[in-house]
Amino acid sequence: MIRPVLVALSLFAATQAAALTCLPADPIRNFREAQAAPESYHILHGRLRFDRSLMPRGVSDDPGVAPNPVDAQFEGFALGSEGFTTPVEAEVVLQSTCAGPYCGTFGPGEALLFAEITEAGYLVRIGPCSGGAFDQVNQDTLDGLAACLRGEGCGPEDGAALPVK
Numbered sequence: 001m002i003r004p005v006l007v008a009l010s011l012f013a014a015t016q017a018a019a020l021t022c023l024p025a026d027p028i029r030n031f032r033e034a035q036a037a038p039e040s041y042h043i044l045h046g047r048l049r050f051d052r053s054l055m056p057r058g059v060s061d062d063p064g065v066a067p068n069p070v071d072a073q074f075e076g077f078a079l080g081s082e083g084f085t086t087p088v089e090a091e092v093v094l095q096s097t098c099a100g101p102y103c104g105t106f107g108p109g110e111a112l113l114f115a116e117i118t119e120a121g122y123l124v125r126i127g128p129c130s131g132g133a134f135d136q137v138n139q140d141t142l143d144g145l146a147a148c149l150r151g152e153g154c155g156p157e158d159g160a161a162l163p164v165k
Contacts, residue, residue, distance in 0.1 A: 028144060032154070048074055052108055060103050074092045081149055083143065084142060092124055093121065106133045114132035
C-alpha cells in the first residue's frame with residue numbers, strides 16, 4: 001500500500017515543480033514595457049465583448065499548437081494626457097500565448113487593454129502571466145497611467161504604488 005502512495009506523491013511533486021511562476025499583474029510595468037517597445041500601443045479602458053468559449057481554458061493539451069485568435073468588440077476610451085477621455089469603438093483581436101502547457105485566458109466585461117496598433121487593427125496579447133489585458137482595475141491605477149503618460153511619477157520607485165483590485 002505504501003508504494004502506490006509514494007508513486008502518487010512523486011507524480012504530484014513533479015507536477016507542482018513544473019508549475020508556472022508569475023509576477024503579480026502590474027499595469028504600470030506593462031506601460032513601461034509598451035513605452036520601451038518598438039511597436040506602437042493604445043491603452044484602452046472600457047467594455048470588451050466576445051464569445052468566452054473561444055478562449056483557451058488556461059492549460060493546453062497540445063502545448064505545441066498556438067491558440068486561435070479571438071475577435072472581440074471594444075467600446076470605451078483611449079488614454080490621453082488627461083486620462084481615459086478619447087472615445088473608442090473598435091474591433092480587437094485577442095491572441096493568447098502559451099508557456100509550455102499554460103496559456104493566457106481572459107473573459108468579457110470591464111477591461112484595461114494594452115492594444116498593439118497593427119495594419120489589421122488592434123492586437124492584444126494575453127499570456128499565461130497576464131499580458132496585455134487586465135480586469136477590475138481601480139481608479140488609482142487609471143489615474144496613475146495618465147500620470148505616467150504625462151511623465152509624472154510612475155510606479156513604486158517614484159512613490160506611487162498602483163495595485164490592481
